Amino acid sequence: MRPSLRLASAILVCTAALAGCSDQGTGQNGGAGAAPGGERPPTPVSVLAMKKGEHPLTSTLPGRASAYQTAEIRPRVSGVIKEIAFKEGSEVKAGDLLYKIEDDTYRAAQAQAEASLQKAEAGVPTAKSNLARQERLVGSGATQVELENARVTLLQAEADVAQAKAALRSAEIELGLTEIRAPFEGVTTASRYSIGNVVTANQTDSLMTLRRLDPIYIDLTESSVNLLRLREAMNTGRINQNKDGAADIRLTLEDGHDYPVVGKLDMSEMAVSQTTGTYSIRAVFDNPDGLVLPGMYVRATVTVGTEEGYLIPQRAATRSANGELSAKFVTAENKVETRVFDEAQVSGNNWLVASGINDGDKLIVDGFQWIGDGAPVQPVDAKVNENGIVEETAAPAAAPAAQP
Numbered sequence: 001m002r003p004s005l006r007l008a009s010a011i012l013v014c015t016a017a018l019a020g021c022s023d024q025g026t027g028q029n030g031g032a033g034a035a036p037g038g039e040r041p042p043t044p045v046s047v048l049a050m051k052k053g054e055h056p057l058t059s060t061l062p063g064r065a066s067a068y069q070t071a072e073i074r075p076r077v078s079g080v081i082k083e084i085a086f087k088e089g090s091e092v093k094a095g096d097l098l099y100k101i102e103d104d105t106y107r108a109a110q111a112q113a114e115a116s117l118q119k120a121e122a123g124v125p126t127a128k129s130n131l132a133r134q135e136r137l138v139g140s141g142a143t144q145v146e147l148e149n150a151r152v153t154l155l156q157a158e159a160d161v162a163q164a165k166a167a168l169r170s171a172e173i174e175l176g177l178t179e180i181r182a183p184f185e186g187v188t189t190a191s192r193y194s195i196g197n198v199v200t201a202n203q204t205d206s207l208m209t210l211r212r213l214d215p216i217y218i219d220l221t222e223s224s225v226n227l228l229r230l231r232e233a234m235n236t237g238r239i240n241q242n243k244d245g246a247a248d249i250r251l252t253l254e255d256g257h258d259y260p261v262v263g264k265l266d267m268s269e270m271a272v273s274q275t276t277g278t279y280s281i282r283a284v285f286d287n288p289d290g291l292v293l294p295g296m297y298v299r300a301t302v303t304v305g306t307e308e309g310y311l312i313p314q315r316a317a318t319r320s321a322n323g324e325l326s327a328k329f330v331t332a333e334n335k336v337e338t339r340v341f342d343e344a345q346v347s348g349n350n351w352l353v354a355s356g357i358n359d360g361d362k363l364i365v366d367g368f369q370w371i372g373d374g375a376p377v378q379p380v381d382a383k384v385n386e387n388g389i390v391e392e393t394a395a396p397a398a399a400p401a402a403q404p
Helices: 003-029 104-137 144-176 224-235
Strands: 043-049 053-073 079-084 097-101 179-181 186-188 208-223 248-252 264-268 278-285 297-313 317-319 325-330 336-341 345-347 350-353 362-366 377-384 390-392
Touching: 053 186, 053 278, 053 350, 104 144, 208 224, 208 297, 248 264, 248 278, 297 345, 362 377
Parallel strands: 043 377
Antiparallel strands: 043 362, 053 208, 053 297, 053 345, 079 097, 097 179, 186 208, 208 278, 248 297, 264 278, 297 350, 317 325, 325 336, 325 362, 345 350, 377 390
C-alpha cells in the first residue's frame, strides 16, 4: 500500500473514534447546556412593580386647525380700484386701509347733498316768521285756514331739512366706503384684483380673504360611544372632574412635536352626526408665533379628569379581536400568567386599570411576546421612560450553575 493511502486510512479511524467518545459523553451528562433535570433555565424579563394612584384620564382625538375669524373682503360701492394699500400675505391691524376705490363721483354727490341741505335750511326761518304773523293776525283779519297753512308750510320746511341731512349722511357713508379697511387684525391672502379693475357693490367674488390666526380654533371629533362611557363613569363617581370643570387640551403637531401651549374647550355640538356617529368639539389655543395654520391636521390629548387605578404601558399590553385588554404578570413562583381586563381607560401612553391588580404585582414590560403562561422567568426590575423605552434598574442575577 502506498504511503498516501495509509495516511488517509489513519485519519478516518481517528475521526470515528473521536465521534464515538463525544456521543458517549453527551449521553452521560444529559447535554452541557441543559438545566438540572433537563429543564430550560428561567428567561430574564423586565418587570414593572405596580402601584395604585390617582392618574389623569385622557382621550386622544384627531383635529384640524381653522382660523379664529375669517372675512371675505368685498366692496360695498362700485368703482375702479385706485390703490392696494397692503402687502399680500402680511399682517394688518384692525382699521388698516386695504383698498382705495376712485372717489370723484362720490365726492361730487356729497357736495350736492350739502347744497341741498343748505337750501332746505334756508326755507325754515321764512316759514317760522310766516306762522308767527298768522298767529298774531288770526283774530284781526287772518282766517283759521291761513294759520293752518302756515303751520303745514313750516312742517314741510323742517321735513325738507331732515331729508337733506339724511341724503348728506348717505353720501358721506358711500364716500367713506371707497376706503376698504380691515375689520379685525389678521393675515391677508393674495389680492384677486389689481389696480384699475372695476368692482361692483356687494359682488360675488371677494377681493381677498382676511384671517385671524391668534388665537386659533382646533376642531376635534369624538365618537358618541366614548361620550356615553365617559358620562356613565362620571355619574358613578369613578372619574373625578377638574375643580373648575375645564378640560386641559394639548396638541401634537404633524411632525410629532408637542405644541407648547395648553388650550381650552370653546364649545361642543349638542348633536351627533348621522353619517359618522361622532360629535364635534372646538378648542381654542393661543397662537402668537403663527405655528399652527388653518388646515393643519393635529392630534389633541384631552384631560377630562382623574381616576384611581394602575398604569399599564401600552407597549406591555395587547388587545384581542373583541377588544379585551390583556397583559402578562410574574407570579410569586416566578412564572408567567396572563390577566384580562374588561375595562381600561387611556391615560397618556398608558392604559388605566381600576381592578384586577394589587400593589406590588410585577408586570412584564419586555420580552413577553415569546413566553407563554406557566413558563419560568427571572424578573429584572425596570422602568419605562416618557418615550416608552424600557430601562432596567437592576442587573439580572446569574443563572444557577448546573449540578454535576
